[in-house]
Amino acid sequence: MKKVYGSAAEALDGLLFDGMQIAAGGFGLCGIPELLLDAIKEAGTKDLTFASNNAGVDDFGIGILLQTKQVKKMISSYVGENAEFMRQYLSGELELEFNPQGTLAERMRAGGAGIPGFYTKTGVGTLIAEGKEHKEFKGETYIMEEGIFADLSIVKAWKADTTGNAIFRKTARNFNPPAAMCGKVCVMEVEEIVEPGELDPDHIHLPGIYVHRLIQGEHEKRIEKVTTRPAA
Amino acid sequence: MPWDRNQMAARAAEELEDGMYVNLGIGIPTLVANYVGDKDITLQSENGMLGMGPFPYEGEEDPDLINAGKQTITELPKTAYFDSAMSFGMIRGGKIAAAVLGAMEVDEKGDLANWMIPGKLVKGMGGAMDLVAGVGRVIVVMDHQNKHGESKVLKTCTLPLTGAGVVNRIITNLGVLDVVEGGLKIVELADGVTEQEMRDATEATIV
Numbered sequence: 520m521k522k523v524y525g526s527a528a529e530a531l532d533g534l535l536f537d538g539m540q541i542a543a544g545g546f547g548l549c550g551i552p553e554l555l556l557d558a559i560k561e562a563g564t565k566d567l568t569f570a571s572n573n574a575g576v577d578d579f580g581i582g583i584l585l586q587t588k589q590v591k592k593m594i595s596s597y598v599g600e601n602a603e604f605m606r607q608y609l610s611g612e613l614e615l616e617f618n619p620q621g622t623l624a625e626r627m628r629a630g631g632a633g634i635p636g637f638y639t640k641t642g643v644g645t646l647i648a649e650g651k652e653h654k655e656f657k658g659e660t661y662i663m664e665e666g667i668f669a670d671l672s673i674v675k676a677w678k679a680d681t682t683g684n685a686i687f688r689k690t691a692r693n694f695n696p697p698a699a700m701c702g703k704v705c706v707m708e709v710e711e712i713v714e715p716g717e718l719d720p721d722h723i724h725l726p727g728i729y730v731h732r733l734i735q736g737e738h739e740k741r742i743e744k745v746t747t748r749p750a751a
Numbered sequence: 752m753p754w755d756r757n758q759m760a761a762r763a764a765e766e767l768e769d770g771m772y773v774n775l776g777i778g779i780p781t782l783v784a785n786y787v788g789d790k791d792i793t794l795q796s797e798n799g800m801l802g803m804g805p806f807p808y809e810g811e812e813d814p815d816l817i818n819a820g821k822q823t824i825t826e827l828p829k830t831a832y833f834d835s836a837m838s839f840g841m842i843r844g845g846k847i848a849a850a851v852l853g854a855m856e857v858d859e860k861g862d863l864a865n866w867m868i869p870g871k872l873v874k875g876m877g878g879a880m881d882l883v884a885g886v887g888r889v890i891v892v893m894d895h896q897n898k899h900g901e902s903k904v905l906k907t908c909t910l911p912l913t914g915a916g917v918v919n920r921i922i923t924n925l926g927v928l929d930v931v932e933g934g935l936k937i938v939e940l941a942d943g944v945t946e947q948e949m950r951d952a953t954e955a956t957i958v
Contacts, residue, residue: 546798546835547821549814572835599874600821617873620797621839621881628836640884641843644862644915647880677815689832691815693799696834724834740814746822748806 527558530732535564543571544674544698550691555673568592596620630666631700672702683730753924761786776852797878802830843885850886859955861918861930864910883914895923902954934958
């Protein structure tokens with residue numbers, strides 16, 4: 520089956536619908552599926568719910584979909600870098616569900632692994648625990664969190680072969696593998712597509728079974744906070 | 752003289768033992784890395800890295816290599832990368848020996864508040880709730896009082912919690928306190944700070 524598509528718009532063709540839930544990879548602006556986000560903006564799909572650790576900045580990442588008011592709800596752990604996000608949230612235009620970062624990652628991983636719920640200590644005794652099932656195991660209290668089963672996953676890897684076997688680079692891996700796992704369909708963008716056999720099978724981070732459609736493209740890879748040390 | 756930021760960081764570094772895997776929060780905790788000396792400490796960055804190196808030289812920044820504060824960093828020969836689910840698996844699973852974190856408030860039960868002020872802009876808890884619930888030892892580093900001179904070391908936190916009963920040790924500009932049965936115990940006073948000054952600046956019960 521052919522997985523490689525010519526453009527982000529072609530790769531998303533037939534997959535987008537208003538009100539859908541999308542799981543997106545990336546941490547801050549690192550390892551985000553920037554080409555697919557651009558294509559979703561162009562498609563104009565509305566009332567989107569995003570499960571994504573962050574919401575980008577005003578003019579990059581998921582921020583570009585906030586500008587066009589395509590996002591209805593964010594499920595995130597940290598949204599502090601985006602002024603437009605805050606404006607929409609405070610005016611009630613945008614729903615926000617805070618998840619602890621590890622809980623969000625595990626909700627994605629669990630969804631992808633067919634696990635509808637799990638128990639965690641994270642958030643016990645905090646606002647996060649309100650309304651959730653509590654259960655004791657060996658004398659300690661845990662809360663139940665639910666797996667995420669998204670309509671679509673959009674992720675970014677460094678390299679993939681034409682079957683979707685993918686390799687990530689450094690900390691750009693972050694949420695991409697769990698996000699890829701939890702969608703009914705996963706579309707991946709990469710910097711380079713190679714032929715099967717060119718990647719060492721022992722070095723694959725995400726097997727192609729999780730990847731349904733694949734594109735190659737140029738990435739801006741913007742840095743959020745350039746921080747350096749003085750020359751030696 | 753109470754300790755300054757660097758002296759607090761240096762004191763926190765004394766808590767870290769050779770061979771430990773440690774997560775450092777943003778702010779004063781980040782400075783702790785400057786004071787570990789010859790100890791073999793491996794720093795975790797919860798966005799998916801063990802063995803975090805220093806900031807890069809200008810021109811050597813890599814957009815694929817950042818820390819949890821989204822700053823550019825470098826790798827070390829011992830570095831390993833992994834995804835966010837595994838990263839928080841090792842945090843939640845108790846594999847990280849200690850976390851050094853900042854705080855808005857701490858109380859005598861070991862409750863910690865550092866993510867939300869009701870009515871003010873809420874940015875999110877990031878990985879803080881997972882860290883305090885999962886790591887072996889939680890060390891808080893913060894100023895003892897807020898800028899109005901009110902104690903941040905309380906009988907009961909007033910702000911929404913990051914975790915309940917999670918703090919082990921508190922390092923402030925006035926000294927070091929441990930969370931024990933019935934309240935807080937003074938472990939150490941900063942140079943020139945008297946026990947009375949510590950008690951006067953602390954709302955929590957000191958046992």
